[in-house]
Amino acid sequence: MxxxxxxxxxxxxxxxxxxxxxxxxxxxxxxxxxxxxxxxxxxxxxxxxxxxxxxxxxxxxxxxxxxxxxxxxxxxxxxxxxxxxxxxxxxxxxxxxRLFPLHIIDEISNDLEFEDSLHHDLRRLTFRYIIPHSLGKKAPDILSKKEKSKGTIQGLPDECKNREITFWKNHYKYGITDEEVIESATKFKKVYQNFNKILANQNYLKGNDFTVVDLAWYVSTKRLITSGIPIYKYKNVKKWFDKLNNDNNFSKEIKIDLPLLITSKILKIINKLKRKYVTDLVDFN
Ligand SMILES: N[C@@H](CCC(=O)N[C@@H](CS)C(=O)NCC(=O)O)C(=O)O
CATH class of the missing domain: 3.40.30.10 (Glutaredoxin)
Structure with a gap:
């Protein structure tokens, strides 16, 4: 845009x-x-x-x-x-x-719209299992800079602003709740069950050629693996992910910084002890 x-x-x-x-x-x-x-x-x-x-x-x-x-x-x-x-x-x-092949460009746009519609779900899992609350929370005075800003998007007030502000206000007050984890992780479970079927018969998500849909989901998949979603259970998805991940053009851009890797391990241990890890809250079998 x-x-x-x-x-x-x-x-x-x-x-x-x-x-x-x-x-x-x-x-x-x-x-x-x-x-x-x-x-x-x-x-x-x-x-x-x-x-x-x-x-x-x-x-x-x-x-x-x-x-x-x-x-x-x-x-x-x-x-x-x-x-x-x-x-x-x-x-x-x-x-x-072309990563947006012209003959399926509308399909690709729909798929990317769907991927984008799950961005807050990805964010929930990130801020529950990778980034600790103390590091991720946005204080009301910081948030109010965005809330009060009069900036426009194509001449109009930003229609996404309230949703963004609400996300961070809730996160500041409550963190990411178990109910939110269950809702978001269940959506991804359905996505990967579907991808696993699709990838049984073809190399990439839109056929045998790589497209931007693979690129977008590669990035989300890496994030979800780090958040604890057991992608390895979806054998065809794992094969697809590993193939892309072997290419340095991809893997070098998604490296998790060491401090965040450590915090995610700590968050994993804490949540596991409380039986609140993503695999405790959602059954992926
Ligand atoms: N739909 C947007 C989402 C962009 C987005 O949420 N970006 C995040 C990082 S992945 C961000 O800037 N977060 C800062 C914030 O929420 O304050 C896109 O695809 O560009």
Missing amino acids: KLNKSDISTKEILEWKGIHLLHFSGSACSQKLRIFFNIKKIKWYSHIINLIKQEQFSEWFLGINPRGLVPTLVHDGDVHIESNEIMRYLDEIFNDR
Whole structure:
């Protein structure tokens, strides 16, 4: 989605030439874009928005993407948001190896919409089993910067803002509850049961050729494995994941930082002792 010039108050970026990505190492949606760049061999400039330091709430960044989320693309001074839409936009420009094959482009868009609709579910499992509450919570004063910001998306108030703010307010107060884990993990269980059937007869999710749908789900799958979803139970999915993961273009972008790896191990032990690990709350058999 391309923003209007009037949405952007950080005017300096209007002068940026070339392809610039505002992103963060541990952000799943940013990982998609970095893998996309690797596969397509696209040259780009990197601007880190450190989500742990909550730089997404800075006036500077909200002046570029009023939604306050990464990744955000600046291409020759135009701002594009939403990872899946950014990839579709770039696929049309760098079209030598299409990851959105034209003959199934509508199907692909629907599949990506579905994947994006589960982003808060992925986030719930991340903030329950990988990132401790103390590190992930967003204090009301920080959150109010986004809540009060008057930034627009294509000239209109951001329709996603309330949902985002509500997510973080609930997380601040209650963390991620068992009920939320059960709801979200059950959705992924259904997804992987379906993928396991699909991948019994073909190499990739849309047939025998790799597409952006594989890319998007590769990133989510890695995150879900780290969150404790027992992907190894879905043999065909595991084979598909391992094949992609053997390619450095993919695996180097999804490496979990050592501190987070350690916290996820600690959270695993704590939750296991309380019998609250994801596999205690949802039966994957
Ligand atoms: N639908 C968006 C989701 C973007 C998103 O939620 N990004 C996360 C990182 S993966 C983020 O910036 N989180 C910061 C926050 O929630 O404050 C996309 O695909 O780009």
